[in-house]
Amino acid sequence: MKPDRSVDSRLLSAAGRQLIVFTLISLLGVAVLMFALNWLAGLTSSAAGGSRAAVDIEANTITTYLRDEPPQMNSMIATDAVSGMILNHVMEGLLRYDQFGNLEGGVAERWEQNGSEITFWLREDSLWSDGQPVTAHDFVFAWRNALSPALGSQYAFILYPVLNAEKVNNGELPLESLGVEAVDDRTFRVTLETPIAYFDRMVAFVTFLPAREDFYNATNGRYGADPHEMLYNGPYMMTSWVHGSSLRLEKNPYYWDDNRGLIEVINFAHMTSDPNTLLNLFKDKQIVMADLGATMLDEAMLQGWQIQSFQEGTVFFIEFNHRDERLTRNLNLRKAFYLAQDSGELVNRVIKLPGYLPGESLFPVWLRGVEDSLRDEFPAPMYERNIELAREYLQRALDELGLEQLPQMTLLTGDTPTSRMQAEYYQEVFKRNLGVDVIIDSQIFRQRLEKMTQGEFDMVMAGWGPDYDDPLTFADLFTSWNLNNRGRYASDALDAQVRIAQSSLDTEERMRAFGEIQRLIYEDVVIIPNYERGYVYVTDPRLRGMIRRVIGAEIDFTYAWIEE
Amino acid sequence: MSDQTLTEHQSTAGARPIRTLRPVDFEPLPASAPTAGMVRPSRSYWQDAWARLKANRRAIASLYIIVFLMLFTFVGPLIWRVDPALQDVDQISQGPFADRSAILVAPFERWDGISLEQGFGDGDGLRLASQPTTQQVRMLWDAVPEASAYRLYRNHFEPQSALVLGVPIASITRDGVHWYEDRLDLRARIYYYSVVAVDELAQPLGQPQTIVADVRRVITLDEVVARGLTEDPAALQPGDAIELSLHPLGTDYLGRDMLARLMAGARVSLFIGLLAPLMFVAIGVLYGATAGFIGGKVDQVMMRFADFVVALPFLLFMILFQVVFGIGPGESGIVPMLIALVVLSWPATSRLVRGQILQIREEAYVNAARLLGGSHQYLIWRHMIPNTLGVILVTLTFAVPAAIFTEAFLSFIGMGVAPPTASWGSMCNEGLKTMLTHPHELIFPAVMISMTVLAFNLLGDGLRDALDAKMRSSV
């Protein structure tokens, strides 16, 4: 071939031309394919229409994201924060929280507690999204249904303060024996098992939302699975929901309160929790807000964004296993572990996010006491890191246990990057400061729960978030009867204090009980508090009035507006 | 490369002049005349293959890379004796070759908000209460009577407007407190602190006040001793300069040495990357050879079963197996991954080997050997194995990068090795989160993966060309 260069080059140029033609044809083909796909994509997802910008002033629309796909919108079985957030936009319960976090009337105009009987008077103009009024029967139906054994709701227990609720849930009593009654269309009466002081604050929770019986039954078990299989009585209604991809809320024309729902359309155009993706989307001005990871703060400052932080209300801690056969049952051993670490170092050096607070107590700082914050009224006692003292306690524990050396301890944790990181951090801390070998047991969510329930751990990295706005939602966690007390801590003194907090109607007495519980948990080293979780987030400067709540919608757009 | 030699050979053949024949060429040679000696020494199959491999520069380069990787993995930890699990909390997410100087200070004690260091805290407005260090930055400001809370911000840049003040580091609501001690992830650099008083409706009262804090890196004596930074701790005085530990490739998000972790990760990644292919190729060879050799019904049944396994969606089942096997406390998760890889990967090799065996069985030379009375063992050892070995070796080489990728992929989605075990894949996964600020945490493990995968791919190419001329053209 070498001698004949001309043939070679002729072939080459011809081939080159052919390749160009080939490229053009294939590009054309790709273009046609793209159109076809575009059409197909239009069939599978409809949310793409409309604006892609974070804020559309003309259409009064904002675009944002959801951390996860909401599993469903059936308020009676919803358990997670994302569904809870959407439900708080599209539904309204008897009571709700205002901009400042104060309890106010929702569907109920006013309410009155008289011992174990609470009566709610419903407002006239509260309507369903098909124009029919919301009546007391809708609450009776929803509460009964949430407790019905056939539904199998995981949050049924939250209704247990209502008379006969547990027995109804057991199937021992018929649904009709539940202590709820529609006196007339606009009067709803609840009878409680025993009088409790905080029931009105529980009523704002999603499981207590109404549902209309005829509509519910017509959906054939698919209530809340898709936008048209649901009725709304909140400021917004869901108009489209492309599973895993997007969800769109539009103002509900039948909603009674003009002061809410100022934004016409809320477009949740993405469902992802990947912090890099979110940062990129925000930077690209496609979403109106984004939660930031610690490593993104530099970028946020560089871009000159408005950064905000917020304590989300959940407390994280290392829970010890208090079962008989476990070494961690030894108080001095638990003290040694507590004293060997410093939650401040965890937050400041490892987590590095400003929204987080170093853990000091089981009770988070946002809980209200008698007048002020509970934690201001009853400051949390805590052990400061003291490595020498920790080693002393360890030695004492070893003597008591009759051991030469501590065997390996298991630290159970989740499989998320943050929980792994913290476990790795603690492993090193205990190794360095106590000389104790801690092995990490990192499990996916449900396997971790299983191991916690079975007690297959020495220490577990756990957390607890509030269900309602009362310190009791934290305080009863370590009672001997609580199934969530997976470390099986049992103390008569603590149980007694929780009983006081449950049954007393006197605020001061209750708060004293909480203070006492806080002290008991500290003295017995039931847990090592790690931190109170926070979020650091950026918002588009044009979005105003967005609220992040500890109780209720984690992100609340119902009071938000767009400022030009 | 191979086809180049082919064309050169052709062109020289075409150019060779034809020799003129003379009568002497037709005379018989005397019986004593020496027979023509061999032009070149006899070379075995493997010598020949090795020669061809040596001629392939890319393959040789990849061999060097592999040797380097082995040295890095096995000899490296002997030279760089840093514990990959040791956390240096003073140097978290430090880049390569960062400044390491620090000043010795007394241990940290919580500030009461009153005591001031000499030369600090005078004047009014927001002011520092002591020398800002990486241990803490203490500041105080004048109380605003009607304020219900103070918001404190920190920025890397000078705030340009009252709206954009930087990162909110604290919101102080407790009555009578108008001071703050910042300890959050302090680095040796300049910070701009701002404070804003807000009323009950969270509306700002007045303009924010801003100060500059030039933070100095410090270390306590305890930490100096714990990290072994000095020979003689008693001789040190507060204020002395200390060199922090050296991290040539920087540190990760927990302050662990990247180089040591890369070496530890190499052990895991290469362990899975080499052992899994070895195991499944061995199983595949045994299975395939058995099926091919026995033939008939047994072969049919065995191959049907292999087909079933091939049909399992690979990644889905890898993930599923990871969950089914589970990773117990303190386990690294390497074994489940290894088992899953072996269980799912052997059929491809077994099919290949079976095909080869079936083919070779019908070859004329095998028949000839059999007719000449060659025993089974002779046939297997002399013909079957040498003739399939090339294919097996090439499969093995290509299986290595695939296994390394699988490990990296699983670790990336969080279903791989369990902490605190490091693998390159899990390091990439972690590095991805810090990609924007500390790119070295992603780049180093990613480069290691790429280098290994590349080396084995090129070696595989080279081996294939060298071992089997028939396979040259296919990929």
Next chain:
Amino acid sequence: MWSYTLKRILQGIITVWFIATATFVAMHNVPGDPLSSDRAANETIRANLEARYGLDRPLFEQYLMYMGNMLRGDFGISFTQQNREVNDIIREHFPVSATLGVLAVVFAALGGILMGALTALYRNRLPDYIIMFLVILGISVPSFVFAALGQLSLVNLNAMMGFSVLPVAGWGTVSHMLLPALVLGLGTMAYLTRLMRSSMLEVISSDYVRTARAKGVPPARIFTRHQLRNAVMPVITVLGPAIAAITTGGFVVELVFAVPGLGRYFVQAVQQLDYTVIMGTTVFYGTFLVFMVILVDLVYGWIDPRVRLK
């Protein structure tokens, strides 16, 4: 031919049964409880839930039930999304994965053929070196690194241009698909380029091309009719498995680009131990793979007469 097809399909069905059984056995050996949640359920709530999902029956009965339902094409309801059927989930999310997969394969095939042909034509010259360098990158860099870097560069590009050239994540329009599909197809593209290059080199030095040239066939015709066409054949054979592998392997890209595909769902389902979704997805993907391979074999036998179906 017909009996062959029938036999293959029968084998396929048995394979699917094997996959379904393997998944069932695997799932029921997983430690952990798909019904547990953050808030511990008392015995009542638990029993109610178990009854709802049939978990209270003996294992063999559950297996028969599962097989029976599967035959009717019913995979049951999801554990996490308690009012959605697994069928709905597959129906909604598989098209997304498939669309992404098909587009990725198209990119990979066109790019691979084009670049492979180029490298063969310009062997040992600059275009060859450039493309082979890219190929090496494509083969050796993990896809998650590509995905993250791709997204990052897109953001910077958008910021530089001052408008959104392409969206950085999400799903809905073709513009959302371009980058994920490209990233997804990159590895395959590199592989196909190598394949095309070597097959093209073989064809160039083949006898029929030499003959055609000697006969004076115009170069353009030689290129299209003799070289390209023959060189493409091996590329086409690997396309079938490539489509299947890409469609079922798009987890990473779906995660990074927030694409609501089935792969992302599967990973989430595994993390949540959502039995029904895991089993449904695996069986569905298994079936898809099995019949894809059969289809490709049949089609290939039909295209290329040299292949005799045995």
